[in-house]
Each structure stands twice: as structure tokens, then as C-alpha cells.
Amino acid sequence: MLEEIVFWFFALMIIGSALVVVLSRNMIYSVFALLFTFFGVAGIYVLLSADFLAVTQIMIYIGGILVLLIFGVMLTSKITGVDVKSGQTGKVQMFFAGIISLFIIVLLFYIAVSTNWNRVESTAYEVNSTIEIIGKQLLTNYLLAFESASVLLLIAIIGAALIARRK
Amino acid sequence: MGVGLTNYIVLSAILFGLGIFAIITRKNAILVLMGVELILNSANINFVAFAKFNKLNIEGHIAAIFVIMLAAIEVAVALAIVLNIYQNYKHINVDEIDSLKE
Numbered sequence: 001m002l003e004e005i006v007f008w009f010f011a012l013m014i015i016g017s018a019l020v021v022v023l024s025r026n027m028i029y030s031v032f033a034l035l036f037t038f039f040g041v042a043g044i045y046v047l048l049s050a051d052f053l054a055v056t057q058i059m060i061y062i063g064g065i066l067v068l069l070i071f072g073v074m075l076t077s078k079i080t081g082v083d084v085k086s087g088q089t090g091k092v093q094m095f096f097a098g099i100i101s102l103f104i105i106v107l108l109f110y111i112a113v114s115t116n117w118n119r120v121e122s123t124a125y126e127v128n129s130t131i132e133i134i135g136k137q138l139l140t141n142y143l144l145a146f147e148s149a150s151v152l153l154l155i156a157i158i159g160a161a162l163i164a165r166r167k
Numbered sequence: 168m169g170v171g172l173t174n175y176i177v178l179s180a181i182l183f184g185l186g187i188f189a190i191i192t193r194k195n196a197i198l199v200l201m202g203v204e205l206i207l208n209s210a211n212i213n214f215v216a217f218a219k220f221n222k223l224n225i226e227g228h229i230a231a232i233f234v235i236m237l238a239a240i241e242v243a244v245a246l247a248i249v250l251n252i253y254q255n256y257k258h259i260n261v262d263e264i265d266s267l268k269e
Binding site: 145 | 205
């Protein structure tokens with residue numbers, strides 16, 4: 001019962017704030033609604049007993065990506081003028097885009113409901129924390145992916161600094 | 168009925184559709200990036216939900232960690248490109264940009 005209440009709370013929070021992200025005319029409102037979407041997804045992770053991922057979500061998405069996006073909005077729009085408004089395409093494109101995304105949602109909904117997922121509930125497999133398992137897995141089975149991720153991060157830092165600097 | 172796997176998959180499907188809608192309709196490059204973030208989050212919800220309902224299989228969590236890391240890299244590089252475009256064009260409407268240098 002409590003699980004259902006928490007799930008529906010976070011689900012409504014995610015969908016409502018994602019609607020604001022998608023439909024708002026003001027870019028600043030969109031970015032701040034994205035904050036609540038990320039928090040809702042972190043709550044869903046906690047409900048799915050992924051504690052490490054929930055903390056990672058809050059630290060990287062909210063502490064890193066969202067701050068970067070806010071910087072991007074503030075640096076590229078004229079705050080004093082009227083140009084903060086988000087440029088959206090016309091009504092016809094909105095209509096067809098709505099049809100397409102609604103079709104995708106209905107298709108995925110049909111697949112999710114009609115498929116027999118053959119699931120195994122995790123209630124028998126109790127763990128206190130997933131951090132220890134994730135750490136061991138990352139440094140044994142996924143060591144190559146882990147190390148190449150660090151190289152990729154280095155490349156991305158150098159590339160971003162090289163692209164964004166003033167001439 | 169309790170909260171099952173289907174609830175999480177439907178939630179991520181709705182989030183995915185909203186992300187597609189944002190990518191199609193928005194002109195501003197940063198708002199298109201936000202649509203991409205919504206889609207990556209919906210994929211992550213799917214990974215973690217399938218991990219939970221397969222005896223808490225940890226491989227889904229690791230895939231989600233790598234997706235989060237790639238999202239951070241993608242936003243950093245994309246924002247560098249967007250700032251560069253803004254210096255050249257004085258706007259970032261993706262439908263009017265046809266070249267990366269002046």
C-alpha cells in the first residue's frame with residue numbers, strides 16, 4: 001500500500017514536470033521543471049532498491065548536468081530582452097509531433113501490457129546495499145569499460161575546453 | 168494490485184514520448200538537449216526496473232551508471248558547441264543553423 005502511494009507520487013511528479021519541460025514557453029521554467037523530473041527519477045530508483053544509482057542521479061544529473069544547462073540558458077539568451085522565450089515550431093508541426101509521440105507512447109504501452117515478461121520478484125534476494133556489489137563488478141567484470149570511460153571523460157574535457165574557448 | 172514491472176515500463180514509455188515531442192517541436196538547441204536527457208532517463212528507468220525484477224541483477228545498474236556518465240559527457244561537449252554557435256550566429260535556433268564556422 002505504501003509502495004503504491006510512493007510510486008504514484010513520484011510518477012505524477014515525473015510526468016507533470018516533464019510536461020512543463022516540454023510545453024512551457026519560458027526556458028527558465030523548463031530548466032527548473034527538469035529539476036523535479038530528475039528528483040522524481042531518483043525517487044523511482046530508491047523504490048527499485050538502487051540506492052547507489054539514486055545518489056549518483058542526484059549528484060551528476062542535478063549537481064552537474066542541470067547546472068550546465070542553466071549556464072547554457074543564461075549564457076545564450078538575452079535575459080533583459082524578450083528573447084528568453086523558447087522558440088517553438090508552428091501549430092501544424094506541434095500537431096503532427098503530438099500525433100507521432102502519442103503513437104509511440106501507445107505502442108510502447110501496448111507492448112508493455114501485452115508481453116509476458118517472465119519476471120522474478122526480488123523479495124527473496126535481500127541485500128543491504130548495492131554499493132559493494134557494484135564496486136566489485138566494476139573492478140572485475142567491467143574493468144575495460146570502466147577504464148575506457150575514464151579515457152573518454154579526459155577526451156571530453158579537453159574537447160569541450162578546446163571548442164568553447166574564445167579565439 | 169501492487170506496483171509491478173508494467174507500471175515502471177509504462178512510466179518510462181510516457182517519459183520517452185515526451186522526450187521525442189520535445190526534440191521534434193523545440194527550436195532552441197538547449198531545449199532539444201533537455202529532450203535527450205528525458206529519453207536517457209526513461210532508458211535508465213527501464214534498466215533499473217528490469218534489474219529489480221530479475222532477482223536484483225546488478226548488471227542493469229552498471230549499464231545505468233554508464234548511461235549517466237555518457238549523458239554528462241554529451242551535455243558538456245554539446246554545450247561547448249552551442250556556446251560556439253551562439254558566438255557566430257547570436258542565436259541557437261537549430262533550424263536556421265547550417266554551418267559550424269563563420
